[in-house]
Each structure stands twice: as C-alpha cells, then as structure tokens.
Amino acid sequence: MTATYPAPARVSVREGRGGARTVDANEAVSQLYAAHYARLVRLGWLLLHDQGAAEELVQDCFVAMHGRWGRLRDPDKAVAYLRSAVVNRSRSALRRRAVAARHQPDPVRTAPSAEDSVLRREDSGRVLAALDGLSQRQREVLVLRYYLDLSEADIADALSISRGAVKSHSSRGLAALRTSWEAGDE
C-alpha cells in the first residue's frame, strides 16, 4: 500500500516575480522563516561563533524585514535583504564585542574551553580557526561564497562592494587559508 507523503515542512517561497500572488507581511515572514531561518542562523553563527547571539540577530532581521515588507514585496528581494542584514548586523556585533573586550580585558576568555579544544582538534574546526585569522571582509566573502554558495554578483550586492573587491577578498582569503592549513598540516 502506498501513500503520498506531503512536504508540509518544506515550505517553499515562490520563485516567480511576475504574477506571483501578493502575500501579506505575516505570511511572508512565515514562509521565509520556514525556508531560510535555520540557514541564516548558521550564517550568523559562522560569523559570530555564538548561537544565542546569532539566533537573536536573525530574529531582529526578520522583524525588520516584516516592517519593510511594503517596499520589498518580493520573496527574492526579501531573502537578499535578510542575507545582507545578517552580515551587517554580525559585523556590528563583532565591533561591539571588540570594544567591550578592550574595556574589560578577560584573560580567561582568550583560553579555549575544553569543549572548544576538542572541537578544534577536528579538521573542520581548524578551518574555522583559520577563518578567524582572516580580515572581516575576507571571512564574510568566503562564508557567503562557500557556505551559501552565492555568486560574485550576489556577494557584491550583500556586502555593498564591487565584484572586483569580491574577487580580491576571495583570492587573498583563500591564499591566507592555504598558508594556514599548510602550516597546520605539517
């Protein structure tokens, strides 16, 4: 006996632009949440290394997107907006964190936790550690390129920089990673 299983959880956001049914802000948030929330939190986590902060930040982005829905009116534009907002807010959060660290030096924080040490022994953990050594822009470009699989044009749009700058950050970032990995592999 067979049954047709639904795909209710895999709510998809309509791809088409022309002729797409108008959706209200609540419905748009619900659909975009189902399709993109987890991935955006993971993007935030890759940039911040703090799950709680990443979740809060992405929720802020959805709330802001809800307020702008009257201007966006398009799921594709909304996704681009959310991506860009997550990166920008992550950058601001890191900046605040850096300022706070300067005013409240805490030597304990600089030592990795036991859990962190276990994680960093893994190869993929070493990659994240190497990413931490890159400049903010290089890290953002590489995460958008290799985690979200965005094109150069989409990355340029998300970061409000030129495609040439995307190429440059990507190339230099990869070169720095290669150096770091080769040092680690020895």
Next chain:
Amino acid sequence: MSEHDELGARLAGALHDEADRLRPDPALQTILARTQQRRRSAPAGSRRWWPVLAGAVSAAALVVVALVVFGLPHGSRPPETASPTSRSVTTVYFINPGGRLVPAPVTIRDTGNPVPDAVRALLTAKPVDPDYVNPWLCAGMQYDASTATTRTTVVTVNFQRPSRFVPGVGCGIDQPLVLQQLAFTVASAAPGATAVRLRGLDLYPHLPRTPVSLQPEDLAPIILESPTQGQRVSSPVRVTGTSDTFEANVAWRVLQDGKVIRSAATMGGSYGQPKAFGFRVRLAPGSYTVEVYEQSPRNGKVINLDSKDFTVE
C-alpha cells in the same frame, strides 16, 4: 581541479560540517509577536488601521486573524460526503529512535473530512514499524471529529473531553515534539497548512496560545517510504524515500538474517533541500531488511538510519 577549487571544496565541506550541526530553537512565534509589538509602538500616522484590532485580541490571535484576512488558498472543509464505512489511507507522523518525525501510511475509516480523520488516526494508530513510537497512544485523548476547520494556512483542531496529556509519562516524549507530530499529521491532510491551532487540549506544561507552526528541523533527514514495513514485493525491489543529508549522500544496505548482502550509495538532497532518492535491487525470494542511512561526515558513524523489513515473493 585547480588549487583554488580544491581549497574551496575543502572550505565548503568544513563550513557545512560545522554550521549544519546547529539546530536553532523555534522562533517564528517570537518573531511574529515582536512584529505586533513593534506595530503597537509605531507612530500614530503609520498605523491608521491598527486601533480597529488593537484592543480586541492578543498578538497571537492577530496572527491567525491576519492569515484569515489575507489569503484563501482553501476554505473550510466540506461536510461529510463519503460513506461512513469506506476506508482510505491517511498519513500519520510517528517518532523514530533519533527523536525525529517520520510519516507512515495508516488505513482509516474515511468520513470525508480529512483533518478529523487524520487526527483520529494519530490518536489511535500503533506504528507498524517497531522502531517508531506514537506518544499520543499514552495520552488517552478523546476527540470530537466534527469540529476541525481550515482557514488559509492555519488549521484549528478542537478536542473534546480530553484527559490530561503529561509529557514524560508513558512514551516519555517532550511536548514540543509531540505537538509537531500533531501539526505535521494535520498538515498532511490539509495541503498548504503551515500552522495548527489547538483548542480544548489539556497539556502540561500549558499549551501555547499561539498556533503551532511546522518546524522542518524536526523531520527525519532520511525517510524511507517504500517498501513499507512488512510489505510483500517482487524483485527487483524499488526502494524510495526522501532525504536531506551532507553533500546529498545516502548510503544503503540490504540484510538477510542480520548479514549484509548488498550495499551501495545513492544521492538525495543536501542539507535544507530535501529530494527524493531511489534505487533498485535484485533479490531472490525471502525475507530482508533494507537500511538507509547517512555516514557522519565527522567520524563516519551511521546516523539518521531508517529501516524496513520486507519479503520478496
């Protein structure tokens, strides 16, 4: 492959390996509630229509109202049309050993009212697959089958004279997952539904007042759909399912008397992009078990396994 491509592939693998392990807590209701708070605090000129609704309902109720007002993909279900004695198959979601939801077909008495039929099946169905559990069987719920309504993307289900459902008793499953089980089962009978509102359900801890939204993270990454548990089939056996795994890899093996007699790998969907997978395997008549699973990209261990026993005639 160029050096840059190789580096990129290694980086992509590592980023997915690390980030895709993250399971964010459900937050849709928090977000929607915050959007309503934001509207309340917005300047008067930007919320001319707001006073009509503001004093009347809570933020949670507003979500439902907004969905009712703005979209009508399907209306209330029609009254009973089928013969009370006719039977059909509905989909019920059960819970697998990994604490994820898996759908399975359940034969029901068809009243022509899909949502109440599906809920009734959930409250009474014992999973055929011995690996799955149905915590609703522990609850002793009674259900009024005539009062489920579907409006836009929110389905309202009314329970009648329920006994208290206490998570941790009997099946020992946490309440959020139990509610997701119900929500997915209802949604399978109401295409387009993205949330389920529950009335008359006595839960401990108390039921959230807002509709329960479907959480994709709670679905099993690998769902083996065919053959079904105990099915009698002919060779070659067609094995099908849906998956979203690391780099879309799906491994499988066929066992007879506990020994692996065939094994290979196929492709499904990658993380967050579920797709169907399928393969055929020729087998002599006999009893077999097919196991479909993912090998952890971290340590190669078998994870997210789903299995079915079947007989080749």
